[in-house]
Amino acid sequence: MKRTLLVCVLFAVFSCQQRETAAPSAAAPAPAAKPFKAGLLTPGSINDGGWNAIAYEGLQRIKNELGAEVSNQETKTPPEMLDGFRSYGAKGFDIAFGHGFEYQEPAKQAAAEYPNTIFITSSGNTVTNNVSPMRFQIEESTYLLGVIAARESKTGKAGLVGGINLPSIDSSFVAFKAGAQSVNPKFEVKTIYTGNFDDVGAAKVATLSLINAGCDFIFHQANEAGRGVFQACTERKVRCFGSNKNQTDMAPDYVVASAVVDVPAAFVEMAKIVKEKRFKPGEQHFGFNNNIVRLEWNDKLKASISPQTIAEVDRLTNEIKAGTLKPPAGF
Amino acid sequence: MIHLSHITKTLGATRAVDDVSLDVRNGEIVALAGENGAGKTTLMRIAAGEIDADGGSVNREGRAELVHQHFLLVDALSIAENLALTHRGFRFTTRRIIEREASAIIESTGIELRDGSRLVAELSVGERSKLELIKAIARKPSTLILDEPTSVLTPNETTELFRVMRRIAAEGAAVVFISHKLPEVLEVADRIVVMRGGRVIAESAARDTNVRDLANAMVGRITEQPSDRATAGRITAIVGVAGNGQAELAAKLRDEERDAGHIPEDRTRDGIVAEMTIAENLALKAKRWNAREAARHAERMIALYSIRASGPLQRAGDLSGGNQQKVILARELDRKPKRIVAAEPTRGLDIEATRFVHEQLRSAAVEGASILLITSDLDEAFALADTIQVIYRGRLSDPLTPSEAATRVASLMAGVA
Amino acid sequence: MRRFAVAVIAAAAAIVLLAFSGALFGHSPWSLLSIVASGSVGSRFALASTLLKSVPLLLTGLSVAIAFRAGVWNIGGEGQFIVGGLAALVASRFGIVASLAAAMLAGAAWASIASAMRLWRNAPEVLTTILLNFTAIHLLGWSVNGPLREHAGQYPQTDLAHVALPEIGGVHFGIVIALAASVFAWWLLYRTAAGLRLRATGLNPNAARWAGIRVGAQLARAMAISGAAAGLAGGIELLGVTHRLFERFAAGYGYSGIAVALLAQLHPLATIASSLFFGALVTGAGELQRAAGISAGVATFGQAVVILTLIVFEHVRADR
Incomplete structure (x- = not known):
């Protein structure tokens, strides 16, 4: 009985094995040119519909648009990150992304061992010959949101809901405040950090308390927890802004505009730079200039905004693109 | 009615039941007497269908219920809930309904057990054994087997039990009474079967024998x-x-x-650690532990207290009740x-x-x-x-x-x- | 011995089952197995990585094994791991020995909160240890965002520890400590009177009490030792691998320790093999993602499959 079972198992294993080898792999490329290879390490699941999903989308676009060979891994601990980077280095990948500031040190360590691979972290400040951070200048967009809020507010107050107090998030808030106070120096901006990016309830409670304090515009940087912000704004009929992507559909009647960061496009751009051997170590800037950071209106609500405000936003957008206006950043 | 013919069963290295044939007819009370480890319980577990025999055949008419010497009750539940566990399907119910049903069940068995809402954990051993008996009788078995039921009962409770047994037999069931208390056996049984070493040694009608003959048969020498x-x-x-x-x-x-030195009342629950070896059980009160020394000590104790065991490394839980008690005595008394x-x-x-x-x-x-x-x-x-x-x-x-x-x-x- | 045979069979069966479930993703079981093998032991880096993962798993596995042996349901390895890391970081200025000692003390103290609540208020430690995990996670989150945030102030992480464990061939010295700890745990449990009393308490607290053993003290002692092992795991992970703290520091090592200990049948020496197995599984799962695009959940899934197979096999055995 046991032996029969064993034979069955072995048979099954080998039959599968044979089927695999029998079918010629369609994906096998012509061997001549060495293919461009890009790897991605994410701190969470690529199915999260947010931070990690965006990076994965970028990776897929690199595959499709640049014909690259791609690979990705979810890594939670530094040893896993180091493993991932080393593995990409050892397999001769041209570029390896680490999607978060926490990838700086593993990147630095692996980069020393594999000088032919370029390691890119999403935000951070570590730079070596083959390690650089991508810097998304969302401040350019949040500055304009601040302008809109200050010009359209009736109460003279706006509220900001943040997840964790990270430099990138704080910086976008600094720019929002600067934009608002460029219109009205007395404009009040209140900030609450909930301490995490996934507690929808906490974000909702924070938003409600800001609304109770008189804020009539809400902007958030709380990733998935941002859902709670939109719930609160819908319930209390308060206008708000979307962040990172066009979030109009989260509250179609209340989201006035979104500060969009086209991360996938940045990934493609970054890979293109490396592929075309144009890479120079240092912070890799992505903003209004290469159309990766944008301000996107909710067309349905745009009519309710005063034409003067819209004209002012357009004017400032051009100034930022031209480089004559530099919104302040937190770091 | 049960009909056992040429039953054999080996447990571990010992032949627990060795070619035993036994008939119990309806309306009859048969006592199965013998020392601990004589094979009485094993034989009756086979009769009740709890375990399979290695050889021989079992014929059973209707349902056989075996009431165990140790309790199969849920301490954290009440009397009524324990009865509901064995007597109800998964139907919707309330506490009041099952308590009402429980008191009806208890009454139908003619056994006295008050207040079905009490937790089993709070019951005395005597009351627990009554509850076990109620559970079994309420299922209307055609054969009722009781394993050492009187060991935890007071004399009054014993009399009450015997009354119940006689009534059940009179109603047409076959009753088997496992015991080694010979006066009780003589008092209640119609027929007495004595086992020793897995075999039937003697069998006779109760009126044709006496304590002394039975005791000699059980022990194999003059008491x-x-x-x-x-x-x-x-x-x-x-x-x-x-x-x-x-x-x-x-x-x-x-x-x-x-x-x-403390010898607890409930030796399986409080006396020994069943999963540990004899040597380990004996060393529980020792200041130091050295496996080799402990084994040597255990060998001495096994000899001194004539513990029937395969050696110091036998699991204490595999010993018979008497031998477990000897291990406890050895541990508690040897320190003087x-x-x-x-x-x-x-x-x-x-x-x-x-x-x-x-x-x-x-x-x-x-x-x-x-x-x-x-x-x-x-x-x-x-x-x-x-x-x-x-x-x-x-x-x-x-x-x-x-x-x-x-x-x-x-x-x-x-x-x- | 048979218990271990069952564990080995269960582990093997789980691997086969896992490989075949890969068929759902359109991969051949054989190629999946070879990817896992090459990703976990196929190269020097892979091997080193497997060993690095096995070290915390070995210690948290020992933590669980000791506690469960004594009948104490310490599910709080995760929290004890975290406070161990916190204490090790704070004490790192005084050297490696002081840092690791602080980690053990902190783990033991954290676990002892649960045994104190058990002894004084009869609060079940299964609940309190889990709740203490959440407390520790928030304590860590607050620390790295607040008082222990790096001096540059940029990210919610601490500065580097003042000391680091020495490394040989990519594997830090913690592996020696962890192996020594498992030998120590074996010696303690099976070669001392204290261990005998711990085990007796776990197997039958009533009998232990009647044999004159102070059961409450045994619970407290087992919990403290168990907490110390998990705390040590955190300390070693800090000084050997992460060198600093951040919110995801524990990464589930505390919970995985339960799987490690169960597969090892709660035996301290078998825990070594078990931790290597799970370490290889996690490392191999990484390669599986990179090379075959199979989701990261496969490692967790694998852990669950191993434990379920183990339970099934044990029941098959019990039925016979």
Whole structure:
């Protein structure tokens, strides 16, 4: 009985094995040119519909648009990150992304061992010959949101809901405040950090308390927890802004505009730079200039905004693109 | 009705049942007598269909219920809930319904057990055994098998049990009564079957035999009369109906007199660690532990206390009840404590093992230990004690000499004095 | 011995089952197995990585094994791991020995909160240890965002520890400590009177009490030792691998320790093999993602499959 079972198992294993080898792999490329290879390490699941999903989308676009060979891994601990980077280095990948500031040190360590691979972290400040951070200048967009809020507010107050107090998030808030106070120096901006990016309830409670304090515009940087912000704004009929992507559909009647960061496009751009051997170590800037950071209106609500405000936003957008206006950043 | 023919069963290395044939007819009470480890329980588990025989055939008419010596009850549930577990499907119910059903079930069995809402954990051993009996009888078995049911009962409870047994038999069921208490066997059974070493040694109608013949058949040699009492230390017996505070007294003494030797009432629950070896069980009170030394010590104890075991590394849980008790005695008495508290030290033991325990307690007393014997077995109390105290509702009577006790103990136990 | 045979069979069966479930993703079981093998032991880096993962698993596995042996349901390895890391970081200025000692003390103290609540208020430690995990996670989150945030102030992480464990061939010295700890745990449990009493308490607390063993003290002692092992795991992870703290520091090592200990049948020496197995599984799962695009959940899934197979096989055995 046991032996029969064993034979069955072995048979099954080998039959599968044979089927695999029998079918010629369609994906096998012509061997001549060495293919461009890009790897991605994410701190969470690529199915999260947010931070990690965006990076994965970028990776897929690199595959499709640049014909690259791609690979990705979810890594939670530094040893896993180091493993991932080393593995990409050892397999001769041209570029390896680490999607978060926490990838700086593993990147630095692996980069020393594999000088032919370029390691890119999403935000951070570590730079070596083959390690650089991508810097998304969302401040350019949040500055304009601040302008809109200050010009359209009736109460003279706006509220900001943040997840964790990270430099990138704080910086976008600094720019929002600067934009608002460029219109009205007395404009009040209140900030609450909930301490995490996934507690929808906490974000909702924070938003409600800001609304109770008189804020009539809400902007958030709380990733998935941002859902709670939109719930609160819908319930209390308060206008708000979307962040990172066009979030109009989260509250179609209340989201006035979104500060969009086209991360996938940045990934493609970054890979293109490396592929075309144009890479120079240092912070890799992505903003209004290469159309990766944008301000996107909710067309349905745009009519309710005063034409003067819209004209002012357009004017400032051009100034930022031209480089004559530099919104302040937190770091 | 059950019909067993040429049953054999091997457990581990021993032939627990060796070519046994047995018939129990409807309306008949058959007693299965024998020492611990004679194969009585194994044979009856086969008869009830709990385990399969290695050889031979079992014919059963209708349902057979085996009431175990150890309890199969859920402590955290009430009496009614325990009955519902065996008597109800997964139907929607409320506490009130199952309590009403429980009291109907209890009444139908003719056994007295009050207040079905009490938790099993709060019941005395006697009450628990009643509940087990109710569970079995309520299923209307055509064969009812009782494994050592009287070992935890008071004399009154025993009489009540016998009455129930006779009624069940009169109603047409076959009843098997496993016991080694020969007077009881003679009192209740129509026919007596004696087992020893897995075989049937003797079989006769109850009216054709007597205690002495049966005892000789069980033990295989002439039983000796108890030796005369000669104790230097003192043995004080605490007697009483189960559930009058004996367990609490023993637990209190356990926590207060940590240097004393303690023999707990419930040996499988409180006495041994079943999953550990004999050597480990014997070393539980030792200051140091060295596997080799412990094994040597265990070998000595096995010889000294004539523990029937394959060796020091045998699992204590695999030993028979009497041998488990010997392991506990070895652990508690071998250190020569000045004081010994023994609760029901012979409950469920056969004649041989009982005598052994009594000898050990006596010799400990001779060597100067003062012994507190908590027992519900009056014969045991009178056989061993210099002083007897009666416990009733948690209170101890004045110390009595055995002759004073002989006249007063019954009324003190009943709380009428 | 048979218990271990069952564990080995269960582990093997789980691997086969896992490989075949890969068929759902359109991969051949054989190629999946070879990817896992090459990703976990196929190269020097892979091997080193497997060993690095096995070290915390070995210690948290021992933590669980000791506690469960004594009948104490310490599910709080995760929290004890975290406070161990916190204490090790704070004490790192005083050297490696002081840092690791602080980690053990902190783990033991954290676990002892649960045994204190058990002994004084009869609060079940299964609940309290889990709740203490959440407390520790928030304590860590607050620390790295607040008082222990790096001096540059940029990210919610601490500065580097003042000391680091020495490394040989990519594997830090913690592996020696962890192996020594498992030998120590074995010696403690099976070669000392204290261990005998711990085990007796776990197997039958009633009998232990009647044999004059102070059961409450055994619970407290087992919990403290167990907490110390998990705390040590955190300390070693800090000084050997992460060198600093951040919110995801524990990464589930505390919970995985339960799987490690169960597969090892709660035996300290078998825990070594078990931790290597799970370490290889996690490392191999990484390669599985990179090379075959199979989701990261496969490692967790694998752990669950191993434990379920183990339970099934044990029941098969019990039925016979």
